[in-house]
Amino acid sequence: MDKETLIAQLKEIVKPYAKDQEAWQQINENTDFVKDLKINSANLVDVILDVEEQFNIVIDNEAMEHMLNVKSAIEIIEAKLGGQ
Amino acid sequence: MTIQSILDKLPYSDPFRFVDGLDAIDSNKVTGHFTFREDLDFYKGHFKGYPITPGVILTEVAAQIGLVCLGIYLTAEEEQDGQMTFGLTSTEMEFMRPVMPGEKVSVAAEKVYFRFGKLKCRVTMSNHTGEEVCSGVIAGMIIRKSHE
Numbered sequence: 675m676d677k678e679t680l681i682a683q684l685k686e687i688v689k690p691y692a693k694d695q696e697a698w699q700q701i702n703e704n705t706d707f708v709k710d711l712k713i714n715s716a717n718l719v720d721v722i723l724d725v726e727e728q729f730n731i732v733i734d735n736e737a738m739e740h741m742l743n744v745k746s747a748i749e750i751i752e753a754k755l756g757g758q
Numbered sequence: 759m760t761i762q763s764i765l766d767k768l769p770y771s772d773p774f775r776f777v778d779g780l781d782a783i784d785s786n787k788v789t790g791h792f793t794f795r796e797d798l799d800f801y802k803g804h805f806k807g808y809p810i811t812p813g814v815i816l817t818e819v820a821a822q823i824g825l826v827c828l829g830i831y832l833t834a835e836e837e838q839d840g841q842m843t844f845g846l847t848s849t850e851m852e853f854m855r856p857v858m859p860g861e862k863v864s865v866a867a868e869k870v871y872f873r874f875g876k877l878k879c880r881v882t883m884s885n886h887t888g889e890e891v892c893s894g895v896i897a898g899m900i901i902r903k904s905h906e
Contacts, residue, residue: 714847715899716847716848716876716897716898716899717847719873719874719875719876719899720876722873722874723871723873735874738874
């Protein structure tokens with residue numbers, strides 16, 4: 675799966691939780707879930723659970739703490755998918 | 759963890775404690791009850807001359823029983839010194855029937871998930887005849903109070 679496809683899938687996942695629609699429209703590798711999209715910590719949990727479901731992976735506490743932006747989310751998803 | 763020890767750990771007191779007792783609890787679900795005394799303060803104003811229990815108070819009852827009691831049970835092992843409580847993060851409730859002063863309600867809650875410190879529950883409240891009063895989904899996150 676290439677990076678553009680992953681970003682497109684993440685964009686759909688975060689859509690219901692993103693408070694800043696303009697930042698959501700322009701989502702890219704450098705987008706921060708909290709600072710840019712204004713997703714709160716409770717909804718960030720739902721983003722991560724949706725990522726688990728979409729990619730059929732399990733994200734542990736340590737990985738969760740790093741999943742604060744698109745770039746690290748992609749790295750974590752790719753690592754989990756590669757390890758299967 | 760016993761029901762009494764959960765009730766003792768509830769971070770509420772009068773006039774904002776809306777749990778009289780729990781009937782059963784395990785790691786997936788909880789049932790509890792509360793009776794609305796006729797002299798509760800909010801009945802004086804909701805509504806003028808026509809007291810009905812406010813929906814936000816029904817939501818609070820559901821949250822205290824369904825979210826906080828279950829949360830206390832689920833975090834019993836890691837909780838050390840009572841420095842933990844739940845912050846409400848979302849409610850999505852539907853209201854079917856009014857609850858009048860003096861009525862007893864029962865709340866049944868079922869865990870949807872408890873992950874990364876967030877507890878999400880499906881809650882259903884019914885009156886003494888077993889009719890559904892309100893239901894919905896409530897979520898909260900663990901808050902660790904800083905030591906003073």
